Structures are given as C-alpha cells and as structure tokens.
Amino acid sequence: MTNTDPDIRRKAEEIIFGMWDTLTEDERKEISEHLTIEEFQKNEYIYKELEIPKCIKWLISGKVKICKSGVTGRDQILRTIVPSEIFSFRAYFANDDYLTSALSFGHSVVASVPMTIIDKLLHTNIQVCRKLIKQLAIELGKADSRTVSLTQKHIRGRLAESLITLKNSYGLEEDGYTLSIYLSREELANMSNMTTSNAIRTLSSFATDKIIAIDGRKIKLINEEELKRISENG
Template sequence: MAKNVCDLKSCFLCRFCLNDWLPAIAAARQNFELKRGQQLFNEGDPAKGIYFIYLGIVKVHKRWGREKDLILRFAKAGVVVGQLGLGDDASYPVSATAIAPVVACFVDMEFFESTLSVNAGFSRQVIKVLANDLQESEKRMRNLAHMPVKGRVAQALITLKNQFGITADGYINIDISRQDLASFTGAAYESLFRMINELIEEKLITVSGKSILIADENALLRLTEDAGL
C-alpha cells in the first residue's frame, strides 16, 4: 500500500491512489484550516473540487428560508465532502461548516475526475460512498416523513454514537450544540429540548453539560421502530 500523502492513517484518498499517482496528488492537493463556524463551501457555490477531511468535524447542511436548516450528515477525519459536485449541476447543493476545528485537504475537481477515469478501485470507492450516503439519506427521508420527533431524536443520538464513539466515561464523543442537534433531528429547538427531557425522565439517557450518555440503547432503538418496522 502506498505511503500516505497526508499522514492520515485512514485517508480515503490515499488508500486508493496507487504509487504512480502520489506525486500528482501531492501537487494537486491544498490544505485548508477552519475554525468552528467557518464554512468549507456554501450552498450554491460553484463546485470547484472535493474536500477530504483531515482533522475535525464538518456538518453538511441545507438551508430552508433564512432561519432554518437541516443537517444532512456529519463528516469526520478520513471522510470525503463535496462529492455532490459530481452530479450534473456544477454547484454545491449543500453547505459544509466546521463544528470543530478542521483541517481539510482540497482536491481540484479536474484532477479528481482524471483520477476517476484511470483508477477503477478509486471509482469503486467513490461509488460505494455515494451509495451508502444515498441509503442513509433515503432512510432518514422516510423517518422524517413517518417517525415522530421522539424517535428521530433517539435515532440521531444512536447515529452520533455510532459515528463518533464514546469517551472513557461513556458520553457520546462529540461536542454539538443543541441547535445543531435539533437541525440534525429535523425538529424545532424547543421540541428537541422537551424530547431530551423526556428521555432523561425515562432514564434512557443522561446529560452532563452538553454531553450526552446513552443509558439504555435498546429502549432508544425501540423508539425508532414504533409500528414494528
């Protein structure tokens, strides 16, 4: 296996670019650093390339009106962002914003495309990422349509736990604002708030500051099944 370009063990890009491509990648890539709240790109921006998250966490979200938005997914180290620019539309249909300090490596779209055209293994991986994202997206879409807020909160917490793991004392290992949690659930801030309270009452979760601990994962899971999925 080729040496990593970007010193990240699980870098998506590096894993699938063979040796001959390494110099080209090294030349093509370009690093970005972002503080919490800064945007990698914004909805509507021309899609100039793809970003590989090197460090930190990015939320991928889509606006509605002036105030509301929906968080579609989170991307952490080793994950690719901006792949939607690969569609027919030449502009990003979503925004990507850092929710923890981020280092991302940018790869120009042209270079990315040319890599796709000669590296089948890499293409296959991109296809897999897209297919997985699409699966996830369609599942959440169904949930948004039919699952009540409480179940969606439960689902969101489980998703976060699976994606970010837990700390030594059991709390979900992500520092996320309630506002973002609400956006991720697809619910109003206050609704999320009340649901969190209910979950605490029912002893399914514990909260300390911003951190959340899942106390009874099975019960949470049951909330996501409801009508006997």
C-alpha cells in the same frame, strides 16, 4: 487557514492513498502536488450552498456537518462527516452548484484536491472510479433512509435516532457513556427536524425516563438499548 505541517500532510496522504490503494506512483505524485490542507474553526464554512464545486475533500480530523437551508431560513443538518471520510464531490459530477453547505462542528482539518485532477484520474484508473460510484451509492441509500426517518418518525423516534447516529459516528468518551460531541439544543433540533423547544422537551423526557443524563451540552447514553428501541419503533 492553510496548514503546512508536514505530519498532517503525511496523514492526509495516508488516508487518501489508503482509500485509493490502486493509484500508480505517477498518480500519487500528481495528487500530492495538488493537495492542500486547511484548518477550520467551529461553525466556519468549508463550502457554501450555491458555490461552484472545485475540489474533492477528505476530513483528516475533527467533525463536520452537512446542512441545507430550509424555506424558513433554518438549517437542516442532513448528515455528519467523520475523520477519513470523503465528501464534496457529488455536485461536480451532477454539474450542479453545491446544494448544501459544510460547516465544522469544532476545530477540523480538511484535505482538498482539485476536481480537474480527479476527473482526469477517473479516465485512467477504473478502480478509483468504481470506489467513487460505490461511495455515491452508499450516500444515496443513507439519504433515502434519512428521508423516511425525518418524515415518518415521531419526535421521540427522530431525536433518538440522532443520538444513536452521533454515537455511531463519533463514539463515546472514556467513561463509556458520554457522547464525544457536544451539540447545542438548536443543532440537535436541526439534525432531528424539529423545533428547538421540542428538542429540549424531548431530551428532558428521556432524562426523566433515565434513558439519558444531561449536563449542559454533554449527553450520557444511560440506556442505549431503550434509545435504539425508540428509534426503531419511530
């Protein structure tokens, strides 16, 4: 659903212009004129695999997951997007269709600018070009590390890493222990490259060892240092 709230639009512009602070007034004006703001509800698609990429996107608020369909039809959660983060532009530069899908974890607001505008901008503003290249390089490095983790770590190590990643991405609630994002067991499994039953058993073992505490979808990190140790040791 398109959002026309002027306050949200201003917030989107602040994020974009803060990230790209070398934009000229004319460049800012052109981006503003072509900027669209959309709202998405839980598990609503922001874009789908095999769609043609048309826009670069920023997450203004909420939580987004990037997924890839596996050979068994089960989605693998590759990474998460946090507010103010830029996404949805790699496929355009690679002349690909989207190889992944982006879905909202919950109510999220996303800003979009057509890639045709961005492509034009990259020819006139070298600093924006450098920042996008840097972002691509960072994402490639994270993807390489993630591949090693998902293929070489044991089940406990993979799930521990996912919990630490969620904490680093979305933080904790006011109690200082509870993850501020509530995922289903299936979503945690998809993020950790394991079956749902293995995710349930591993969470239970973490709870038994008093590393975490579980209350429905709420997960408290009781012993974060031990969780990090398990993640690092694989």
